[in-house]
Amino acid sequence: MTKPHTVLEMTRIDxxxxxxxxxxxxxxxxxxTWADVKSAQADAKALGSKMTTLAKDQADTVKSAIQTAVAKLEAAGQLVENKTCDAKDDVERxxxxxxxxxxxxxxxxxxAVAAARSKLAQAIAPKKVVS
Amino acid sequence: MNTYVAGVFSSEAKARAGLRKLWQLDEDGALTVHGAAIVHRDDMGHIHMSEQDSDVGMRTAIGVGIGALLGVFARPAGVTVGALTGAAVGAAADAVTQTRRAHAAEEGFFTLKHGQSAFVAEISEDWTAILDDALAPMGGTIYRRMNTASTNAAFGAHYYDSYLYPYEMLDPRI
Structure with missing residues (x-):
């Protein structure tokens, strides 16, 4: 069985x-090479943008973790080639x-995905019958 | 609350099949896997952790951390499913090595007998029966431990980044 993915799940796959x-x-x-780094940075930028949008709908703890991760993605995405040092070390860093x-x-x-799934599971869980 | 889970099997192939099932349950939305890895105890008693050659970042802190990771499952909170019975609870992992870099590491307590393999993972699950039922036909023993502040303190600040993959790690030999 493969279930349709939510936007949150698709972003996680990204x-x-x-x-x-x-x-x-x-x-x-x-x-x-640095070209490899730049390609990954472009993907990271796109991912960060999606995450920023998704964060708005999350509970506080999840939102905070997403925002921290976005900040890290942005910081890594802004690294630029340092031509004064060894190219291999630069790419590795x-x-x-x-x-x-x-x-x-x-x-x-x-x-975030776990929180959403848990919320759904609780919503569809059988309720106790009160007699 | 997240849970650490270990599925102990008689071979690495079975542990990998168990890990595949775990990720399938994630894909189906039945539970969520935050990170997972495969560990194996060889006939000499040494613990090895499978890794991808490419994942340099995963190897950085593996030496000391793996002892703590194995220690997480030390106590007999296991549920036996399938044919195997509770395995060697409390047996000392007398040495810990990493696949390619032989690190001396902290001794840990783990449920692996010589020759056994396990998947270890951090997951979120709403019903434990889902994973138990899915793995029952495969044999093996499942251990669970809640993810708490005291549990995580044993790992150090960067435990998660060091050895649990955020996606299904393919067998590096394939």
């Missing part, structure tokens, strides 16, 4: 995919920051 993409970039090691931000985003979104 965060998971971003994490995979950055991990793949890191796996390239010396062959990873940027990828590490990106991965951390993607992980935080995935965590925050899975918490």
């Amino acid at each position: 965060a998971q995919n971003l994490h995979k993409k950055i991990s793949a970039n890191m796996a390239k090691a010396e062959k990873a 940027a990828n590490a920051a990106m991965l951390d931000s993607a992980h935080k985003a995935a965590q925050a979104l899975s918490a």
